[in-house]
Amino acid sequence: MKRSNRLAWMGAIALAVIVLLSLFAAPNNTKISTGSTYNRASDGYGAWYAFMQQQGISIKRWQKPFSDIQPDNNPVTFLQVSGDPRQTTLDSQEREWVEKGNTLVILGAGARVTEAEFSTMQKSPQGDIKIDTRRRYKKANSKQVNLGDRFGAIVWEQNYKKGKVIFSTTPYLAANAYQDYLSNFKYLANLVTEKSNTVFVDEYIHGYKDADVRKKESEADLSSFFAKTPVFLILLQVGILLLVLIWAQNRRFGKPVALDTPVVDNSEAYIQALAGVLQKADTTDFVVEMVGKQEQLQLQKALGLGQVPLEREALINFWIQKTGASAAELDAVLKLQSRKQPISERELLSWLGKWRTIRLIRNS
Incomplete structure (x- = not known):
């Protein structure tokens, strides 16, 4: 190729x-569009928003933060459809806003799953309402429940001074999937227009923002985009x-570098090979003889006694005179190497260890 x-x-x-x-x-940002009036999918509210406009009801999309709502003299009804269940408690800002006489409608409030059937038809003044959820809120009293059954409330309200909050356990109360159930559309329309307030639908939580808001939050510049990527x-x-x-170039960055051929140490290789042969042949006496001679000659050289092997007693006497150390270790290794009999591997290792101790003493 x-x-x-x-x-x-x-x-x-x-x-x-x-x-x-x-x-x-x-x-995965699919849930962010759940409940948006711009969403034409089954979980969107585009059909209900068009229904409200056909009914001549004043309804507007709100594409700013909640804190930017500044109602005039007329109270406001603010509709939020949450893709994820949210708490039924309000924060301080929401509570203060509701207490002034405004209405907050929250679809998708958190509630426990009960033994209720998933799909039920609930009675209401607007007709039978189709509900697809097992979640019910059980803490509401009968006066607070707007829609519910023996398992608990589906839609209920709580008063806060001059205003109130309406909760729904299902975020799909009037979603596009229920276009064949006109009573669902009418029911939600009645909830948000009950007090003839100005109706706002929160699109800010679905990611839709006015140009001035985007500019304020610096979402239009490239640096913010990369910061959030x-x-x-x-x-x-x-x-x-x-x-x-x-892989395509079949090499790293730059020109190929030839590998250096490792230099073989012939002496080390010979010693290792010889050690392997001696181990298999179990000739520890030969190892003791050869190593013992070399160790003794090195010791005599360090003591200034020349290269002619001395008798054991003479070497021990010189060792005591020169170092002042005990002669027990030296006597033991000299006796073992003069025995000239095969020894076990454990004895061989012990003997080599003693020679190492002697070397340390003589070098100190």
């Missing part, structure tokens, strides 16, 4: 891997590209 064709194939493989990684490793995914993709390029 030609080099150009190989590069093309490698590039195609790298591109396919990056695409797959982007699909499977990219953050998953760094790990980018590094992984770059790493795969580099590996493919290295």
